[in-house]
Amino acid sequence: xxELTQPPSVSVSPGQTARITCSGDALPKKYAYWxxxxxxQAPVLVIYEDSKRPSGIPERFSGSSSGTVATLTISxxxxxxxxxxxxxxxxxxxxxxxxxxxxxxxx
Amino acid sequence: xVQLVESGGGVVQPGxxxxxxxxxxxxxxxxxxxxxxRQAPGKGLEWVAVIxxxxxxxxxxxxxxxxxxxxxxxxxxxxYLQMNSLRVEDTALYYCAREGDADHLPNSFDIWGQGTMxxxxx
Numbered sequence: 001x002x003e004l005t006q007p008p009s010v011s012v013s014p015g016q017t018a019r020i021t022c023s024g025d026a027l028p029k030k031y032a033y034w035x036x037x038x039x040x041q042a043p044v045l046v047i048y049e050d051s052k053r054p055s056g057i058p059e060r061f062s063g064s065s066s067g068t069v070a071t072l073t074i075s076x077x078x079x080x081x082x083x084x085x086x087x088x089x090x091x092x093x094x095x096x097x098x099x100x101x102x103x104x105x106x107x
Numbered sequence: 108x109v110q111l112v113e114s115g116g117g118v119v120q121p122g123x124x125x126x127x128x129x130x131x132x133x134x135x136x137x138x139x140x141x142x143x144x145r146q147a148p149g150k151g152l153e154w155v156a157v158i159x160x161x162x163x164x165x166x167x168x169x170x171x172x173x174x175x176x177x178x179x180x181x182x183x184x185x186x187y188l189q190m191n192s193l194r195v196e197d198t199a200l201y202y203c204a205r206e207g208d209a210d211h212l213p214n215s216f217d218i219w220g221q222g223t224m225x226x227x228x229x
Contacts, residue, residue, distance in 0.1 A: 001169050042219040048212055086152050094166045096154035
């Protein structure tokens, strides 16, 4: 079955740039989506279609995709950005798949 | 306001069945695909199933295919997940999520419920 691979954890100091990667064989043909989940809360969409930012999401969140790797970048990470981040995409049959998630620590 | 409210979770023995419901409000339900996503305690998100806006197509994760059935009633603004032959590994918080349409956050999960907990245990 199709898999998306993320690093389990990323750690940065406040104000630094955090980059979270997501690798998958179908990403050259399929969009990546990124979700932020804070403790005890439902996920929130932060990036869609590789690089688009929904309204209300701070400009410091950006996304990109090249080949088999999609990247979520948080420029000038804030303490409030500390959360779990999940990439999501679909396989060729229309089934969805999430990456394993990345715990972002900002301290 | 736009809202999804899940219900139907609980404690059930392995091999038994349970039906989850997700009631939508604040938007035209029949315009959007709907998904179920689950999260086992302390674990990551797992996509479970999707049903198209008109119910014409349904897709399932391999882990639930043949045991779970997604359906919807557009007259009741509700999506369902019938779960049969439940296993211990199905224990999770089950979220329903709205899929954005072509004009707004396409193919994204733009609205999530708060989830309903399913515990499978003997």
